[in-house]
Structures are given as C-alpha cells and as structure tokens.
Amino acid sequence: MKPNLIFIVADDLGYADLGCYGGRPAGFGPVSPHIDALAAGGLRFTEGYSNSPVCSPTRFALMTMRYQYRLRGGMEEPINSRSKGSPTLGLPPSMPTLPSLLREAGYATALIGKWHLGYPPAFGPQRSGYDDFYGIMAGGVDYFSHCSGQGDHDLYENESERHDVGYLTDLLSRRAVDHVHAGAAAARAGRPFFLSLHYTAPHWPWETRDDAHLAAEVAGNLFHLDGGDVETYRRMVHHMDEGIGDLVAALRGEGLLENTLIVFTSDNGGERFSDNWPLVGGKMDLTEGGIRVPWIAHWPAAIPAGTTSAQHCMSMDWSATLLELGGGRPHPEVPIDGVSLAAVLRDPSQTFERPLYWRMRHRHQRALRRGDWKYLKVDDHEYLFDVRQDARERANLAHKHPELLERLRADWLAWEATVPAIPDDAAVSLGYSVKDMPQR
Structure with a gap:
C-alpha cells in the first residue's frame, strides 16, 4: 500500500535550533519535543543540505526535483514583490512538479503554508499540481494581520482571499490537522494523500502567539531588524513544534501514522x-x-527508529524520493536532477557518492561538496575545506592540496556549463549575510 506523504518545511530554521540537533532548551523548556520525537522514532541526517541559502530558489528545487537554476524564476535570490504581474518570474504551470506527478500516480495533493513561487494569474499552487491550497503567496507576512511587507493582505484558500483571525502558525497547523481528518477515510480506502506543510515560522517578523499587539507596529515594515530576541525566536519554533505534535496525534488517531512518511527540513540556514x-x-x-539544514524522516512501516545517516543530500533529492515512494515517474522530456534516497531510508547504514553544487550571485559565491571535501569561492577568494573534520570551515587547505583544489574547481565549472547563466537583471535579496552566528 502506498504511503501517505507529508513534507514539512520550516522557514529560516538553523541547523542546531532543534533539540535533536544539539539545540539548548529555552527558558520555558525544550524547544522542539515533538520534532525530536520524530527523529527518535525515525532517521536523522547529519550532513543534509538545502538547494539554496535563500527561500524561493530552494522551493523551485523542491517542486521540480531539478536545480533551480534551470528556470528563470529560480535565479532570483529570492522572488520578491517585483514579480507580481510578471509572466516569467514564477513556476511555469507547464513544468512537471512533485505534486502534479504524484497526482497522476493517484494522490490527493495539498499545500498548506508558504508558496513563494510567483503570483496569480500566471502562477499559483493549483496551477502546479496541488488540488487544494491554504496559505500565503509571498515570502513573508505578519503573523496576525497576514499582510506582506508591501501592506497587501496575503492569506488565501485556493485563489480566494481569507480573512481568518489568528496567529498564522496556528492557522496552518489547524488546517493541516483538519486536512488529515478529512482525507483519512479516502487514505484508508486506498487513495493516499500528499500534504506539503510549509510553515513561515520562524521567519521574521519575530512574533509569538502572545504578540498580537506588535502587528500594528511592524505593519509595512516586516524586516524590522531592530526587533525580536532569542527567546521570542525559540518560542516561534516551539509554536510550530506544537502544531506538528497535533498533526502526528491526528495521524495516530486516524490509524495512519504507521504508513505515513513525514519529512521535516528547513528551506535554508x-x-x-x-x-x-x-x-x-x-x-x-x-x-x-547557510545550506546545511535539519533533515528528519519518520515512517514506522519502513524506517528503523533511532537511526542517523551521514548521507549527503539536498532538497531536490527528497522530492525525488517522495516521487519514487509514491509510485510516480519523472516526465520523460523533463529529466530530474534529484537522486532518490529511498534505499537509505530503508537501510540507513548504506551511503553513496552524491556531489552537490551551488551558486549565488550574492557575493559571487560558488560551492561544491564531494565526499569529505568542499570547494568554496566567495568574491575573489577560494577555499578548500575537509568539512567532515572541519565543519566550521576554519582551515583553508587550498595551499596544501592545490591539485585537489584545481580538480574541484574544474568539476564545478563543468557543472556550471550545464545550467543557464544568471541574467544581469536577476534580483539579489535585500537581506543580510550572517558571518558569525552566536557561539556557545
């Protein structure tokens, strides 16, 4: 029997924000007990990555199972309000996607949460394979007013505006729980569901469930980089975790948890x-x-509990995995770049070679991970790191291994020749780079 598939994506969650990745408890207690329980009952990846260090490019990869650079919209860093009305800056409805291919394989498909892949009328979730949609079109909104940084109301059911009252994380969690209950009978009868639950938490603005009074203060200025604090941030993660706990409880209550694959990650660092x-x-x-992120997979029917894996993987690999497990097939004329991890899920002791490539117009960055080694270029500076031994990327070994540096540089350039060049008019985010995160 095909598994139900739930793909949960947090927004801007750091590698060690979760207890199961070494995160410290907050003042109120454990930050992520329910997500930690998924890891304890399933498989946790220690060296998994996102396709991009910024949100919408990763989402292009999640949807298409291909490097985001193959589509014009995927080269924005990220898509922003200037894409409204654009016929090119978005996910083309003609492009085969994970939900469209799973729907062809018999799945009911839904997206609850963040879309961020272009605006109607040219683009939208239901134009790219989702039967149902409830969430936001933009990259970020206020958690209470549900307005974007431009002041536009942005909460939709399909393509109709919703003016639901409440904290956005809770609205998304409740809708996901309702969706499980509504689809449970069909799932038990043989029509499985694919649910994308893409939270905006813990993306700015930094507001907890108790901060409704801040909505007016940040209206039209969602960046408010002078706001927030660590405790608020952790509480936002905790609110998301509570919703995931409710979702798991709903699956258990409906008798669906055993044969449901839940994948959890973040869209970037x-x-x-x-x-x-x-x-x-x-x-x-x-x-x-910026790119190494949590990856957790929970599927009691197939994944051994309490396991870890150092398998290298990135966002589009997980989409390819869900496609395979759901019995879907790539479109014959649109080959995918993602590599299925299905065999690793069933036997976490095995790994395989998986080179990973990145590029960013921001600061002219490029990177390649192959085996234990990482080639990195930022502006005019090149680096070579043994990241298995030096995850903090402190020891640049380029001068000690010049031939390896040259080989990895040539490898990256050969890959780069297989994807379109970044156009000069591609947007670069107004966001900031974080050079050194707070130390323990």
Missing part, C-alpha cells in the same frame, strides 16, 4: 537569532551555516 552550531554563516551564504 538560519538568520540572526538561529543557532547553527558548529557551523559558521547563515542565510544568503554558501558557508555550511
């Missing part, structure tokens, strides 16, 4: 209040802190 230890850097950087 953390921002200013994140804990990325022992990694350096964060969102917008191709240092480890």
Whole structure:
C-alpha cells in the first residue's frame, strides 16, 4: 500500500535550533519535543543540505526535483514583490512538479503554508499540481494581520482571499490537522494523500502567539531588524513544534501514522537569532551555516527508529524520493536532477557518492561538496575545506592540496556549463549575510 506523504518545511530554521540537533532548551523548556520525537522514532541526517541559502530558489528545487537554476524564476535570490504581474518570474504551470506527478500516480495533493513561487494569474499552487491550497503567496507576512511587507493582505484558500483571525502558525497547523481528518477515510480506502506543510515560522517578523499587539507596529515594515530576541525566536519554533505534535496525534488517531512518511527540513540556514552550531554563516551564504539544514524522516512501516545517516543530500533529492515512494515517474522530456534516497531510508547504514553544487550571485559565491571535501569561492577568494573534520570551515587547505583544489574547481565549472547563466537583471535579496552566528 502506498504511503501517505507529508513534507514539512520550516522557514529560516538553523541547523542546531532543534533539540535533536544539539539545540539548548529555552527558558520555558525544550524547544522542539515533538520534532525530536520524530527523529527518535525515525532517521536523522547529519550532513543534509538545502538547494539554496535563500527561500524561493530552494522551493523551485523542491517542486521540480531539478536545480533551480534551470528556470528563470529560480535565479532570483529570492522572488520578491517585483514579480507580481510578471509572466516569467514564477513556476511555469507547464513544468512537471512533485505534486502534479504524484497526482497522476493517484494522490490527493495539498499545500498548506508558504508558496513563494510567483503570483496569480500566471502562477499559483493549483496551477502546479496541488488540488487544494491554504496559505500565503509571498515570502513573508505578519503573523496576525497576514499582510506582506508591501501592506497587501496575503492569506488565501485556493485563489480566494481569507480573512481568518489568528496567529498564522496556528492557522496552518489547524488546517493541516483538519486536512488529515478529512482525507483519512479516502487514505484508508486506498487513495493516499500528499500534504506539503510549509510553515513561515520562524521567519521574521519575530512574533509569538502572545504578540498580537506588535502587528500594528511592524505593519509595512516586516524586516524590522531592530526587533525580536532569542527567546521570542525559540518560542516561534516551539509554536510550530506544537502544531506538528497535533498533526502526528491526528495521524495516530486516524490509524495512519504507521504508513505515513513525514519529512521535516528547513528551506535554508538560519538568520540572526538561529543557532547553527558548529557551523559558521547563515542565510544568503554558501558557508555550511547557510545550506546545511535539519533533515528528519519518520515512517514506522519502513524506517528503523533511532537511526542517523551521514548521507549527503539536498532538497531536490527528497522530492525525488517522495516521487519514487509514491509510485510516480519523472516526465520523460523533463529529466530530474534529484537522486532518490529511498534505499537509505530503508537501510540507513548504506551511503553513496552524491556531489552537490551551488551558486549565488550574492557575493559571487560558488560551492561544491564531494565526499569529505568542499570547494568554496566567495568574491575573489577560494577555499578548500575537509568539512567532515572541519565543519566550521576554519582551515583553508587550498595551499596544501592545490591539485585537489584545481580538480574541484574544474568539476564545478563543468557543472556550471550545464545550467543557464544568471541574467544581469536577476534580483539579489535585500537581506543580510550572517558571518558569525552566536557561539556557545
């Protein structure tokens, strides 16, 4: 029997923000007990990555199972309000996607949460394979007013505006729970579901469930980089964790948990209040802190509990994995770049060679991870790190291994020739790079 598939994506969550990745308890107690329980009952990846250190490019990869650079919209860093009305800056409805291919394989498909892949009428979740959508179109909104940084209301059910009252994280969690209950009978009868639950937490603005009074203060100025604090940030993660706990409880109550694969990750590395230890850097950087993220897979019917894996992987690999496990097939004319991890899920002791490539127009960055080695270039500076031994990327070994540096540089350049060049008019985020995250 095909598994139900739930793909949970946090927004700007740091590598060590979760207890199961070494995160410290907050003043109120454990930050992520329910997510930690998924890891304890399943498989935790220690060297998994996102396709990009910024949000919408990773989402292009999640959806298409391909390097985001193959689409014009995927070269924005990230898509922003200037894409409204654009016929090119978004995910083309003609492009095969994970939800469209799973729907062809018999799945009911839904996205609850953040889309951030272009605006209607040219683009939208239901135009790219989702039967149902409830969430936001933009990259970030206020958690109470549900307005974007431009002041536009941005909460939708399908393509109709919703004016639901409440804290956005809770609204998304409740809708996900309702969705499980509504689809349970069909799932038990043989029509499984694919649910994308893409939270905006803990993305700015930094507001907890108790901070409704801040909504007016940050209206039209969601960046408010003078706001927030570590405790607020951790509480935001905790609110998301509570919702995931409710979702797991709903699956258990409906008798669906055993044969449901739940995958949890972040779209990129953390921002200013994140804990990325022992990694350096964060969102917008191709240092480890910008791209190495939590990856947790829980599927009692198939995944051994309490296991870990050092398998290298990135966002599009997980989408390829879900496609395979759901019995879907890539479109014959649109080959995918993602590599399925299905065999690793069933036997976490095995690993395979998986080179990973990145590029960013921001600070002219490029990176390649192959085996234990990472080639990194930032502006005009080149680095070679043994990241298995030096996850903090402190010892540049380029001068000790010039032939390896040259080989990895040539490898990256050969890959780069297979994807379109970044156009001059591609946007670069107004966000900031995090050079050194807070130390323990």
